[in-house]
Amino acid sequence: MKLYADTPVRAVLQLVSDLFALVWVCAWVYAALTLREAVLTLNRPGELMASTGAGFTEHMGTAAENVRQVPFAGDALATPFDNLSDTGATMSQAGESFQETVGTLAVTLPLLVVAIPLYLVAATWLPMRVRWIRRATGTRRLDRLAPDAQARLLALRALSSASTSRLLEVHADPAGAWRANDPATVAGLADLELRRLGLRPRPARSAT
Incomplete structure (x- = not known):
């Protein structure tokens, strides 16, 4: 946790x-x-x-x-x-x-x-803390996935939770770039989600 x-x-x-x-x-x-x-x-x-x-x-x-x-x-x-x-x-x-x-x-x-x-x-305080802990714990569990799959899932989370202004800073059409699997956009969105949660990227491990 x-x-x-x-x-x-x-x-x-x-x-x-x-x-x-x-x-x-x-x-x-x-x-x-x-x-x-x-x-x-x-x-x-x-x-x-x-x-x-x-x-x-x-x-x-x-x-x-x-x-x-x-x-x-x-x-x-x-x-x-x-x-x-x-x-x-x-x-x-x-x-x-x-x-x-x-x-x-x-x-x-x-x-x-x-x-x-x-x-x-x-x-007030309790729901925010529980929500952050659940999101952060779920994000850390993604470290078990392959780097590409982890980045796409983090980017998808960013698309569903980050503000529009933040998303447009990454790409003019972030959803379209994500569907097209644009590496730079996916990486930017994944980094946005990590920064939003106050987390740092970690080396991903391939699932066994």
Whole structure:
């Protein structure tokens, strides 16, 4: 697999773009994780509410059980404590609900923060790099062919991908010259394709 160009300038630019993409992704992932930790710190009030409510419910329940033992008026005396016990349960449920909300935000917000930057990388840098790697790797595999066949295939690629102005710099009728197998035009188009990819020609080997 061919990852970087042969020409120094093109290779340096590719390396810089790869490093920038890596730093970009790592920075946003770090930001998302930092945001998650910050959101999770909001769990503390919910934990206190749940703990306080549970403790209050337990104490009021115990008090209600104790006053129920009072002869004749036990049930009447226990009613306020039962009501307070229900209030504690409500507080405990509110604390648990608050913690669930914080947990949801701790997942959702970091995902939203990191999704757009990752999408930008996946929609811009990644397709260009994959396309170049595929083309460069395919071009290097042509080195196994005979020189004439390699040059004609590279020239054909240039005809299908290079700009019109670049093609006209090689020949006034590049397609016609290629069909006629004009050696100078084929060589010029092949060289154009290699330069477009930032590759250098290599000695071709005959297929065995």
